[in-house]
Amino acid sequence: MNRWLRAGVDRLASQQHRWRRGELFATRAPGGGNRSLVGRLLAALVVTSLCIYVAAVAGLWWSGGRLIEDSARKQAVQWLAELDELGTPIYATRRPEPAMRALSARLKNVPEIIYVRYYDASGGRVLGEYTARAREPRLALTAETLSTAPAKPGNRPYQLAELDGARVRVTAPVQVRVLAPDALLDLAHGPARESMKVIGFLDFVFDAGAQQAQFERSLIGGSLALALVFGVAVVLGRRKIRRAMAPLTELQEPLARLARGDIDVDMSKGGGDREIAAIREALNVTITALKERADALRRAECDALTGLVNQRYFKRQLALERSHVERDGETSAVLCIDLDRFRAVNDVVGDAAGDRLLIQVAGLLRARIRDNDLLARFEGDEFIALIRGVNRDGAVKVARSINHVVQEFQFAAGEERFPVTVSIGIAMLDASQPTAEVALAQAAAACALAKTRGGNRHQVHDGDEAKLSPDSNSPAWSRYIQTAIQDNALKFVYQPILGLHDDAGEMYELLLRLVAPGGELVSPTAFLPVADRFGLLAELDHWVIRRACEELARVRAGGRSATFFVNLSGHVFEEGEVLMRIVGEELARHKLPGEHLVFEITEQAAIRQLDRARAVVEGIGKLGCRFALDDFGSGFSSLNYLKHLPAAFIKISGTFVHNMMSDALDEVMVRSIVQIANALGMQTVAESVEDRETLQRIAELGVSFAQGHAIARPAEALPDPGFFASHRWFRARTGSSKVNSSGPLVRSARKR
Amino acid sequence: MGKNCQWGGDTSRRVFVVRFIFLVVISGFLASCATFDAGSTPVAILVSDRLAAYQQVADALRARLPRARIYELDGDPRKAQAVMVKLRDEEAGAVIAVGSLATRIAIKASGRPIVFCQDFNPEDIRAARVAVRGVRAMPAALKQLQAWKTLDPRLKRVTMISGAGMGEFAREAAAGARQLGIRLQHVEVQSDRELLYAAKRTDADVQGVWFTPDNRVLSTEVLREVLAYNVRQGKQTLVFSAQLLGLGALLSVEGDPHDVAARVIEQLHPAGGAPVLAPLQRARASINIEVAKQLGLVVPPPMQAGTYVF
CATH class of the missing domain: 3.30.70.270 (Reverse transcriptase/Diguanylate cyclase domain)
Incomplete structure (x- = not known):
């Protein structure tokens, strides 16, 4: 059982969900190595953090460098305006030395200014000069600077050249503005009426190296701080990921058990984020479905009562x-x-x-x-x-x-x-x-x-x-039985039933035999299972009824008045209407009185369908036929049902009769059955009477009829009409009869 | 750097008196030479540009000289040349030049007597081939200082920044300042950048800065910057045009157009001994009330309307 259940679970698990360890946790990814999902997430975290860090630092360096350059340019331009204004006295006097000294004193506090030179309008003569270092080379003004045309008012033309390191050289003309004469009373349009005039040139070098070095030191410190922040972020992220993935990792073991076919795993416990909870819920639904499918399989292939397979x-x-x-x-x-x-x-x-x-x-x-x-x-x-x-x-x-x-x-x-x-x-x-x-x-x-x-x-x-014992499942045997029914290859053997107290006339039990292909007679115990398995019992019952009626008609046509005891299967109670119709038709067809037919049914069959049995017995009784309860006492039935079953005869089971001479209990049973039958107005028939002592004893006990080897063995033909007359002496004087003690003992556990 | 001059001693006063007598003699001589008949032939009025200051004067002249013909030069030297060619062919009397362009072109091209006005820095009229007389563009220095003193009676020390060649006016201003009890420092500059430099380096106890009109040392940008600088420094500024009040000047003193026109008419028929460059008799002062409030000045009732002609 475990094997087929496990196989079903495996199949369902693989087809429906594919929840396997390898697929979920990539422990053995197809074509991949032995990698962990948590490890991959951590690696992704580290790589992402590194990329962000590198990008941030590179961005800092790049934008910082640009910022420094721009700052140096802007400072240089600002210094241009400042130095332009500070140099104004140099162009207003013929002795610029005092003004230049004042300017130099101020510029000494500005390390970024390497040198400043003021030229005259021709650019050839230096009117004033400041040099931070003694041996600073003097750069000549370029032709471009010298050819700079006076700019429009509001603009300050200059040339900016980057030297080595972070040094920037700035050259610009020194200009003055002149208003048009009539513009003094029209200052609203003043700029349009102004003209510019170059009165000299300014040349200086601005060095942002110190600022750049300071910036680089700050940037290195910032980069280290940023690295520290990213490192802390990676550590915290690693802990966070591990904590978040822990519920998923916990699913690994129950999933492995599920993959092995164990569907009694519980995945409802445990926390996890929304996505993991959804996975857990889906797995629970899957497991529930697997259990339901397993139960369905078990029900489909299992006997509900015993738990065995069906x-x-x-x-x-x-x-x-x-x-x-x-x-x-x-x-x-x-x-x-x-x-x-x-x-x-x-x-x-x-x-x-x-x-x-x-x-x-x-x-x-x-x-x-x-x-x-x-x-x-x-x-x-x-x-x-x-x-x-x-x-x-x-x-x-x-x-x-x-x-x-x-x-x-x-x-x-x-x-x-x-x-x-x-x-x-x-x-x-x-x-x-x-x-x-x-x-x-x-x-x-x-x-x-x-x-x-x-x-x-x-x-x-x-x-x-x-x-x-023919093969009960053999189609050939079932066909043979069917053919036998159709071709009348079945036959009866007759066993006399002797009245023990009065002359009841000729009474016989008709025992069914099947003529095998070899000609031998096969007892019902051999072929009835086949008939039962292939649903031939009803057909067999019908054949028995028709054949018994024919035989009875033939006997009566010979001038003899006989009563036939005919065995029927319990199946007749399932279609009582059909049985009554057939019996009625056969009686009518052969013009037979019903009282000459006694139908035997086993005690167990009658009790099993008591209501139906009573209805059928009553129905058949209306046709004049009678019923006998066969093999009575062999079961453990309650005697109570006898009150509800209007049978005419009780055939005492041979198991009691056979041993009653040696077993006092059996004799008590026989006596009790006789007393009950008498109380109910029923007659009794003792089966399996094997010897004269038994015959004598049952007669003494009040049994009505007897059959068995002590009286006669079953035979294919009816005995002579004088057979029953030869036993009249027995009824006249108990114990003086000649009882045949030899012959086969036929115990009708299941007889016809 | 500009030249600093102070007048306060006896020597300076003697020099001033001598120069004044010399000027009076020269003016009388020139006036006698420049006498011309303006009544028989119509006067030509050349207006340099369509500026309010010029148009107001031109309008006042037309009211006084109904036969005068007005020529608008629109600030265009070529148009001015064409007008002068046209004037040669016409029968006309004297030429009245309003503004600098008209004055320069008239002196160069006209063969008629010329009376100019509204030119703050006229060229050397001694080089002219014809009789040239003029009217000062600025009110007298004393009047300007009186207006300033009226606005701020506590005014004690000012710096006057001007271009070169303003020595006579500077002396006049010094005299007026002494009369009003003001200590005046004159700074002469050569360019607008020098003017800016000088303005930013005035002494801390200087209460006000006086910018005289000179197109050679003034530029719009410098004026804007220096006026804003003075406001930030809490210094008062006296200027020559009401337009500069919007840039932060405290006070402007200009000539009155009708007074200018009247002085021009007088120069057409100068009396004996009349100066070649006639002074204005009246002035029009304009006040920036907001700046005055910022500087903590109490505007006197006559000036509370913003404009005060006196």
């Missing part, structure tokens, strides 16, 4: 085993195990107790087979076991152990205890078997044979028994 699953496995043994040349065995007298127990203690008995027997059987064997309950009290890899001896050993352990078991229902036995049929499964179904049928037939032989035993199917 017939369908067993047959499938049996077919697989058949292929297996054919391929490997091994042998296995099929055991058909049927409880003896289960219906009787069920009738006495009720269905619930019967179910409990089946459950307990299933437990006993399961304990006697191995794990790799297979045990199924087909229907009712029938169990089938597949014993793998055993030969005939091994199978017999298993069957013997089952017989033994069941026999040791006593079923308790309330205060009552019932002995339980089983009948076991064994069929070997090997390459010689055409199909697995054949082995199954052979086992069933052998089981039936074991029951026929008294139950609580096992029977191995072999060729000889096959002759006596």
Whole structure:
């Protein structure tokens, strides 16, 4: 059971969700290495942080460098305006030295200014000069600077050249503005009326190296601080990711169990973020679906009562085993195990107790087979076991152990205890078997044979028994039975029933026989299972009724007045209307009085469908026919039902009659049955009367009729009309009759 | 750097008296030479540009000289040349030049007597081939200082910044300042940048700066900057045009157009001994009330209207 359940779960798990360890956690990614999702996320975090850090630092360096350059340019331009204004006195006097000294004193505090030179309008003569370093080379003004035209008012033209390092050289003309004469009274349009005039040139070098060095030191410090921040961010991010991924990692173990087929995993516990909770929820839904599917599979292939596999699953496995043994040349065995007298127990203690008995027997059987064997309950009290890899001896050993352990078991229902036995049929499964179904049928037939032989035993199917007990699953046998019905290949044998106290006339029980292809007569115990399995019982009952009526008509046509006891199956109660119609038609067709027909039904069949049985008995009674309860006392039925079943005869089971001379209890049983029957106005028939003492005794006990070898064996022809007259002396004087003590003992456990 | 001059001693006063007598003699001589008949032939009025200051004077002249013909030069030297060619062919009397362009072109091209006005820096009229007389563009220095003193009676020390060649006016201003109890410092500059430099380096105790009109040392940008600088420094500024009040000047003193026109008419028929460059008799002062408030000045009732002609 575990094996097929596990296989189903595996299949479902792989088809529906593909939740496998490898796919979820990339422990073994297709074509990849043994990598961890958490590790990859951490690596992504580190790489991302590094990229951001590098980009940030590069951006800082680049933008900082640009900022420094721009700042140097702007400062240079600002210094241009400043130096332009500060140099104004130099152009306003012929002795610029004092002004230049004042300017130099101020510029000494400005390390960025390397030198400043003021030229005259020609650019050839230096009017004033400041040099921070003694040996600063004097750069000549360029032609471009000298050719600079006076700019429009509002503009300050200059040339800016980058020297080595962070030094910038700025050259610009020194200009003055002159208003047009009439513009003094029109200052609103003044700029348009102004003209510019170059009065000299300014040349200086601005060095932003110190600022740049300071900036680089600051940038290095900032980069280190930024690296520290990113490092802390990576550490915190790593902890955060681990904490966030922990619930996902915790899913690894239950998912692995799920992949191995264990669906009893619980994923509802544990935290996690919304996405992980969604995964967990999806997994729970999946597991629930898997459980439901597993339950459905179990229900579909399992017997709800005992928990064993059912017939369908067993047959499938049996077919697989058949292929297996054919391929490997091994042998296995099929055991058909049927409880003896289960219906009787069920009738006495009720269905619930019967179910409990089946459950307990299933437990006993399961304990006697191995794990790799297979045990199924087909229907009712029938169990089938597949014993793998055993030969005939091994199978017999298993069957013997089952017989033994069941026999040791006593079923308790309330205060009552019932002995339980089983009948076991064994069929070997090997390459010689055409199909697995054949082995199954052979086992069933052998089981039936074991029951026929008294139950609580096992029977191995072999060729000889096959002759006596046709394969119950064989289509050929079912066709043969059908043909026999159609071709009247069935026949009756007659066993006289003797009235013990008065002359009741000729009375016979009609016992059904099948003429086998070889001509031998096959008893019902051999072919009835086949008829039952292939649904031929009703047809067989109809044939029996028609044939009995024909025989009765023929006998009566010969001038003899006889009463026939005809055996019917319990199936007739399921279609009582049809039965009554056929009986009525046959009686009418042969113009027979109904009182010459007595239909026998077994006690168990009547009790099983008591209401239907009573209706049918009453219906048939209206036609004049009577009913007899066959094999009465063999079950454990309550006597109460007799009040509700208007039978005319009670046929006392041969099990009581057979031993009553030696078993006082059996005699008490016979006496009690007779007393009850008398109280109910019923007549009694003792079956299986084997000797004269028994005949004498049952007569003394008040039994109405008797049949058995002590009176006559069943025969294919009716005895002479004087047969019953020869027994009149018995009724006149008990104990002086000639009773034939020899002949076969036919115990009608299941007779026709 | 500009030249600093102070007048306060006896020597300076003697020099001033001698120069004044010399000027009076020269003026009388020139006036006698420049006598011309303006009544028989119509007067030509040349207006340099369509500026309000010029148009107001031209309008006042036309009212007094109905036969006069007005020629608008629109600030265009070529148009001015064309007008002068036209004037040669016409029968006309004297030429009245309003503004600098008209004065320069008239002196160069006209063969008629010329009376100019509204020219702050006229060229050397001694080089002219014809009789040239003129009217000062600025009110007298004393009047300007009186207006300033009226606005700020606590005014004690000012600096006057001018271009070169303003020595006579500077002396007049010094005299007026002494009369009003003001200590005046004169700074002469050569360019607008020098003017800016000088203005930013006035002494801390100087209460006001006086910019005389000189197109050679003034530029719009410098004026804007220096006026804003003075406002920030809490210094008062006296200027020559009401237009500069909007840039932060405290006070402007200009000539009155009707007074200018009247002085021009007088120069057409100069009396004996009349100066070649006739002074204005009246002045029009304009005040920036907002700046006055910022500087903590109490505007006297006559000036509270913003404009005061006296």
